[in-house]
Amino acid sequence: MKKLLNIAILGATGAVGQEFIRLLEERNIPFNSLLLLASAKSAGKEIKVKGKPYVVEEAKPESFEGIDIALFAGGKISEILAPEAVKRGAVVIDNSSTFRMDPDVPLVIPEINAADIKKHKGIIANPNCSTIIMLMALKPIYDLSRIKRIVVSTYQAVSGAGKDGIDELFGEAEAQITGGKYVPQILPSAGLPKHYQIAYNLIPQIDVFLENDYTKEEMKMVHETHKIFHDKEIEITPTAVRVPVVRSHAESIYLETEEDLTKEAVQEAIKKFHGVELVDDIHNQIYPMPLDTSDKTNVAVGRIRKDLYHKKGINLWVCGDQIRKGAALNALQIAEYMIEHDMI
Numbered sequence: 001m002k003k004l005l006n007i008a009i010l011g012a013t014g015a016v017g018q019e020f021i022r023l024l025e026e027r028n029i030p031f032n033s034l035l036l037l038a039s040a041k042s043a044g045k046e047i048k049v050k051g052k053p054y055v056v057e058e059a060k061p062e063s064f065e066g067i068d069i070a071l072f073a074g075g076k077i078s079e080i081l082a083p084e085a086v087k088r089g090a091v092v093i094d095n096s097s098t099f100r101m102d103p104d105v106p107l108v109i110p111e112i113n114a115a116d117i118k119k120h121k122g123i124i125a126n127p128n129c130s131t132i133i134m135l136m137a138l139k140p141i142y143d144l145s146r147i148k149r150i151v152v153s154t155y156q157a158v159s160g161a162g163k164d165g166i167d168e169l170f171g172e173a174e175a176q177i178t179g180g181k182y183v184p185q186i187l188p189s190a191g192l193p194k195h196y197q198i199a200y201n202l203i204p205q206i207d208v209f210l211e212n213d214y215t216k217e218e219m220k221m222v223h224e225t226h227k228i229f230h231d232k233e234i235e236i237t238p239t240a241v242r243v244p245v246v247r248s249h250a251e252s253i254y255l256e257t258e259e260d261l262t263k264e265a266v267q268e269a270i271k272k273f274h275g276v277e278l279v280d281d282i283h284n285q286i287y288p289m290p291l292d293t294s295d296k297t298n299v300a301v302g303r304i305r306k307d308l309y310h311k312k313g314i315n316l317w318v319c320g321d322q323i324r325k326g327a328a329l330n331a332l333q334i335a336e337y338m339i340e341h342d343m344i
Ligand SMILES: NC(=O)c1ccc[n+]([C@@H]2O[C@H](COP(=O)([O-])OP(=O)(O)OC[C@H]3O[C@@H](n4cnc5c(N)ncnc54)[C@H](OP(=O)(O)O)[C@@H]3O)[C@@H](O)[C@H]2O)c1
Pocket: 010, 011, 012, 013, 014, 015, 016, 017, 037, 038, 039, 040, 041, 042, 043, 059, 072, 073, 074, 075, 076, 077, 095, 096, 097, 128, 129, 159, 160, 161, 162, 163, 164, 322, 323, 326, 327
């Protein structure tokens, strides 16, 4: 019989932390104890899990004594607390970008590279949400024929910037309707000097700009794809855009394969791939949309069509709930894999 685990959720009051709690309830993951952690600001708050009240505690290094699995969704604090949790014997599954490109840290989407989990030394990184959604759609195609080139534009929901991103969209929309005033403070990125309205707008910047004129978010999609697919040769050109959608990222993807694939072969492969759903019936106006994929487990793929000029070029449209499969669910699937394979 598997042992009952002691689980900690760091960032339990945030967008991803709240989703962890929903998923623990929904997937009926058994645990011996559950510790909810956040910043000092939230200490003392009560959160119900499976009908039982839990009091949120301030996250400290000692919090992780006796913890088997620590699910991290607290942002930058991972840098300090993840090594502390590992020192105390916990396995950390981390949603921040802190350790993703560390060669000692597996970066895992269980449907794609679960085998990498066994190389962990205490920390396993969850990939960036846009990377997860893109690669879930691309893996079944990659398995038919290696992908040489990807041109991707993202349409990213405000909840990707956490609970403050959602508040900002709602606050601005309400101000527009009531004639009130709302000063943007979060988007495109909380730490930057300039902020722009997202309601009724699009912002072609997510995170900071780098030397090469791409944003950090865009370069995460490049580097993380290479690491997860174990293929550094894929040429990737990303553009990341914030859109006034509450939840679920969307992506327009153009790709070029080594072999010439038919649309039907691509559709068939997507249909068969676990965690991905084909939503592609243009004659009945059926295609993926963020409202339909919100709170859903599967990544939806549609608008599949051959390029007009390039024989080996294919276009697709993808939507997926970035808080669920793009963050909390993916991390929990890593935990479930480890439990299943007696790795914890
Ligand atoms: N939102 C997404 O779609 C998404 C997708 C993939 C990955 N991620 C990543 O997941 C992490 C969490 O994102 P989020 O969207 O859930 O953010 P969020 O809604 O802003 O929540 C942040 C959480 O972290 C806690 N926290 C902040 N600073 C802390 C500190 N110094 N010590 C302890 N706890 C602290 C907050 O506690 P308080 O409430 O007490 O402030 C809150 O519970 C980030 O690394 C983010 O990049 C997010």
